[in-house]
Amino acid sequence: xxxxxxxxxxxxxxxxLAGGWIALALAAALLAPWIxxxxxxxxxxxxxxxxxxxxxxxxxxxxxxxxxxxxxxLSRLIHGARIAFMVAFAAAIAACLVGSTLGLxxxxxxxxxxxxxxRIVDIWMSFPPVLFAILLIAVLGTGLHSVIIAIAVIxxxxxxxxxxxxxxxxxxxxxxxxxxxxxFGRVKTMIDEVLPNVLPSIIALLSLEMxxxxxxxxxxxxxxxxxxxxxxxxxxxxxxxxxxxxQAWWVLVFPLVxxxxxxxxxxxxxxxxxxxxxxxxx
Amino acid sequence: MMQRIVIRLLTMLVTLFGxxxxxxxxxxxxxxxPIAMMLPPGATDADIDRLRALxxxxxxxxxxxxxxxxxxxxxxxxxxxxxxxxxLGLVLERLPATLELSILALFIAVLFGGFLAIVGARERGTAxxxxxxxxxxxxxxxxxxxxxxxxILFFGVLIPIFGITGRVSPRLDLPFDTQFYLFxxxxxxxxxxxxxxxxxxxxxxxxxxLPLAAxxxxxxxxxxxxxxxxxxxVLARVKGFSETQVILREALKNAALPTLTLIGVQFTFLIGGxxxxxxxxxxxGLGNLAIDxxxxxxxxxxxxxxxxxxxxxxxxxxxxxxxxxxxxxxxRHG
Numbered sequence: 001x002x003x004x005x006x007x008x009x010x011x012x013x014x015x016x017l018a019g020g021w022i023a024l025a026l027a028a029a030l031l032a033p034w035i036x037x038x039x040x041x042x043x044x045x046x047x048x049x050x051x052x053x054x055x056x057x058x059x060x061x062x063x064x065x066x067x068x069x070x071x072x073x074l075s076r077l078i079h080g081a082r083i084a085f086m087v088a089f090a091a092a093i094a095a096c097l098v099g100s101t102l103g104l105x106x107x108x109x110x111x112x113x114x115x116x117x118x119r120i121v122d123i124w125m126s127f128p129p130v131l132f133a134i135l136l137i138a139v140l141g142t143g144l145h146s147v148i149i150a151i152a153v154i155x156x157x158x159x160x161x162x163x164x165x166x167x168x169x170x171x172x173x174x175x176x177x178x179x180x181x182x183x184f185g186r187v188k189t190m191i192d193e194v195l196p197n198v199l200p201s202i203i204a205l206l207s208l209e210m211x212x213x214x215x216x217x218x219x220x221x222x223x224x225x226x227x228x229x230x231x232x233x234x235x236x237x238x239x240x241x242x243x244x245x246x247q248a249w250w251v252l253v254f255p256l257v258x259x260x261x262x263x264x265x266x267x268x269x270x271x272x273x274x275x276x277x278x279x280x281x282x
Numbered sequence: 283m284m285q286r287i288v289i290r291l292l293t294m295l296v297t298l299f300g301x302x303x304x305x306x307x308x309x310x311x312x313x314x315x316p317i318a319m320m321l322p323p324g325a326t327d328a329d330i331d332r333l334r335a336l337x338x339x340x341x342x343x344x345x346x347x348x349x350x351x352x353x354x355x356x357x358x359x360x361x362x363x364x365x366x367x368x369x370l371g372l373v374l375e376r377l378p379a380t381l382e383l384s385i386l387a388l389f390i391a392v393l394f395g396g397f398l399a400i401v402g403a404r405e406r407g408t409a410x411x412x413x414x415x416x417x418x419x420x421x422x423x424x425x426x427x428x429x430x431x432x433x434i435l436f437f438g439v440l441i442p443i444f445g446i447t448g449r450v451s452p453r454l455d456l457p458f459d460t461q462f463y464l465f466x467x468x469x470x471x472x473x474x475x476x477x478x479x480x481x482x483x484x485x486x487x488x489x490x491x492l493p494l495a496a497x498x499x500x501x502x503x504x505x506x507x508x509x510x511x512x513x514x515x516v517l518a519r520v521k522g523f524s525e526t527q528v529i530l531r532e533a534l535k536n537a538a539l540p541t542l543t544l545i546g547v548q549f550t551f552l553i554g555g556x557x558x559x560x561x562x563x564x565x566x567g568l569g570n571l572a573i574d575x576x577x578x579x580x581x582x583x584x585x586x587x588x589x590x591x592x593x594x595x596x597x598x599x600x601x602x603x604x605x606x607x608x609x610x611x612x613x614r615h616g
Contacts, residue, residue, distance in 0.1 A: 128595060130554035131588050135308050138576050138584045219427050223561050223573050238431065242562070245439055256431050260424075267423060 015272030018265035025262055029081035037061060038072035040079040040232045045070050049248040065250045067240055073251060076232040077258055083226075083233045084262065087148055087217040092209040094152035099159025100202050106160070107167025108190045118164070121157045129154050133216075142225045151213050159205055166198045200277035207270030211263040218259055234259055283607070290603055294596050301592040302354065306347050309581050354589070360582035364575070369586035373568065377590065378461035379449060380560070380567035384553045386464075386483050387490035391552070392545070394491065395498025400534070402499065403506035404525055414499065421496035426555045430489035430562045437485060445482035447564045454478060486563040490555050494548050501544055505537035539610060546602025550595040 028035065038061075047070040050062050058065065064073040106117035132154050140146035170176065171194065179189045214234075220226040221235030222242075234255045241252025334340050341349070353360070359369035402414040424432075438446035450456065450463065454475065458466045464483065467475040509515065510533055518532045519525075557569030564570070568587060575583040 128550055128554040128591070130557050131591055134557070134572055134576055134584065135305070135588060138579060138581065139308055139311065141579070142577075215425055215427065219558050222427075223558070224577060225573070242431075242434070245434065249435065249439055252431065252435065256428070256435075260428065263428075264423070 012272070014268050015276070018268035018272065021261050021265045022269060025081050025258070026085055028078045029085045032078045032082055036072075036075035036078045037063070038075040040071060040075040041230065043069040043071055049244070051248075052250050052254075064254050065248070067237070067251045068244045068248065073237070073254055076237055077234070077254060080232045080234045080237060080255065081258070083144065083221075083231060084214050084217060087144065087151070088210040088213045088266075091148045091151035091155075091213040091216075092206055094148065095155040095209055096159050096202065096206050098152065099156035100163045100198075102156070103160040103163030104167050104190060104195065104198065107164040108171045108194055109186070110168070110171070114164070117160065121160050121164075124157050133220075137220070137225050143228050144226060147217055147220050147226050151216050155209060155212065158209065159202070162201055162205060163198055166201050167194055170194045170197050200274050203277065204270040204274035207266050207273060211266030211270075214259065214262055214266070286607060287604065290600060294600055297596055298593065301596075302351060302589065303347070305585055305588055305592075306350060309585050310343065310346075359586040359589070362575075362580055362583040362586075364578040364580040364583070369582050372571065372583065373586050373590050375461055376566065376568040376571050379463070379565065380553070380556050380569060382462060382464045383483060383487055383560070383565065383567060384490070384549070384556055387487040387552055388494070388545070388549055390487055390491035391494035391498060394495035396502060398495070398499035399502035399506060400526075400529055402503040403510065403529060403533075406507055406510075411503075414503070418496040418500050421492045422500075424493070426489050426493055427558050427562065429492050430486065430559050433485045433489050434562070443481075444485045445478075446485055447482075449479070449482055449566055450475070451478050451482075482563075482565075486556075486559045486565055489562075490552050490559055494545075494552055497548060498541060498545065502537060502541045505540055506533055509533045509537040539606070542609070543602060543606060546598060549598055553591070553594060553598075 044066075047059060047062065047066050048068050050066040050070075051058050052065040052073075053060075053063050055065075062072050062074070064077070066072055067076070102117050106114040133150050136150040136153060137146055140149060167190075176189060176193060179193050180186075184192070217226055217233070218235035218238065221233035222239045224236075224239070226235065227233055237255040238252060238259075241248070241250075241255065245252055331340075357370055359373070361367065362369050362372055365372060398414050398417070402411045405411050434446050437444045445451065456463070456475070457470065457472070460466055464476065464479045467473070467479060506529060510529070515528060515532055518528050523531065556567060557572055559565070560567045560569040561573050568590070572584070572587045574580075575587060
């Protein structure tokens with residue numbers, strides 16, 4: 001037993017690092033108007049393409065340098081985190097609610113409910129996600145709400161498949177039978193007894209999906225299909241960085257690092273939380 | 283065998299018809315009047331009605347679908363709103379670039395993934411295998427978009443040895459008759475051009491290939507390890523074959539089948555990935571065109587691109603199914 005405990009000690013460090021970065025980024029996103037050193041939209045061509053602070057030629061106050069229009073990179077990254085997290089939470093929660101509910105119903109009730117839901121999932125997943133996204137964005141138009149809807153509409157199947165399989169296992173267990181004998185109704189058993197047991201998986205998937213949503217938003221804002229206004233987004237900054245890559249590499253590198261750390265943290269956090277909540281491992 | 287192929291072809295047609303129905307419905311429920319988008323401001327109601335009749339939009343939805351579908355069968359995909367050109371022509375002009383990119387990416391993925399799998403299976407249980415597992419994990423958890431950006435930074439800026447923009451250096455004279463530049467440059471023995479084309483293709487192809495290479499390495503290594511426990515392998519070892527010979531001559535043949543099926547499915551995802559990777563590397567393929575079409579809300583063009591992609595995916599699945607049937611002895615004789 002002690003052995004197993006030691007083996008799962010390590011993920012706790014991962015959990016703290018991942019959680020720490022997400023907390024930091026989230027705090028920056030929430031407090032953006034107060035903590036950003038400059039206005040993210042103010043252009044000053046005299047201060048164009050300033051390098052980050054440790055390189056000669058940097059100006060004090062512009063920690064990570066500026067882009068080709070002289071806008072402060074750090075402030076743009078902090079403001080860009082707002083949109084990243086907004087999409088991450090809204091899209092992942094929407095996909096989670098739809099997918100987990102359907103998965104729980106399919107797995108727990110089985111029978112025709114399972115057949116219909118599983119069939120829909122199969123058809124849904126046979127459509128390549130990129131084409132699906134192109135069609136959806138074409139129909140919905142560009143903008144933040146379209147991005148959120150598109151992610152939820154495409155990715156609910158991820159939740160549905162896993163939760164269905166887990167609910168199926170749970171539904172055959174003795175405690176469900178005893179709940180029935182104790183006079184619990186089917187729906188009540190599903191919500192009060194089965195749901196808490198599949199919750200660790202739901203939380204792990206939710207965290208993973210937030211990472212995916214952040215990548216998708218970055219891709220869509222990179223190709224100019226996300227926010228319609230000139231609010232800074234990580235993907236938008238990457239697009240600018242891509243254009244001026246030979247003159248100002250930092251405009252590409254810093255948003256890339258932010259994206260990397262955030263996506264990695266969400267997936268590590270998901271794994272860690274799952275182990276933390278799992279009664280067998282705990 | 284014959285019957286199997288016929289059934290497979292029929293299901294393929296049904297699938298394509300289903301895709302056509304979905305695309306038609308989705309595009310028609312799109313908010314915004316396509317006619318209003320085509321006309322200049324200040325057009326009269328009579329103008330609108332005339333254009334509506336011209337495009338058959340005054341008929342019932344059911345009739346519209348069959349007029350549209352009949353047109354598609356005859357190769358009439360409509361006219362692009364933003365580029366004012368025939369959609370099929372535009373799509374066919376860009377498709378070869380995307381095909382060359384995806385096939386090269388698939389080739390790299392199979393090469394890398396296969397190599398890692400064979401080395402991992404040979405060195406099973408050692409630190410080398412664990413190292414390969416770590417590389418696989420990293421390659422899998424990072425999406426191709428981020429791989430592309432990392433490659434641009436390393437091989438475009440830090441050590442600029444590969445092209446990171448476009449399909450070919452703009453200063454070169456291209457003597458090509460088709461859009462299959464790479465293929466034609468080899469046929470014409472213009473290896474200077476082949477080299478330039480490959481230098482531009484390599485980075486985007488590698489970005490697309492890395493996640494797939496990791497999947498191939500993982501699955502093939504697992505199958506190889508299972509096959510290596512079987513009796514006939516023991517016999518081969520008794521015959522005095524070296525471990526590498528055993529893997530390459532005996533085990534690989536039988537372990538490759540599950541990987542082959544997986545490659546088929548994953549190849550369609552890889553082609554989907556070209557949409558964003560082409561944009562990232564300013565590569566003039568179908569995916570780049572698709573993004574322009576969405577930005578301009580060019581519905582006829584989007585419709586054409588989605589249908590061509592869908593056709594491609596269905597054909598790849600068909601090819602995988604058929605080759606699976608040919609390679610698997612149980613199905614070949616059954």
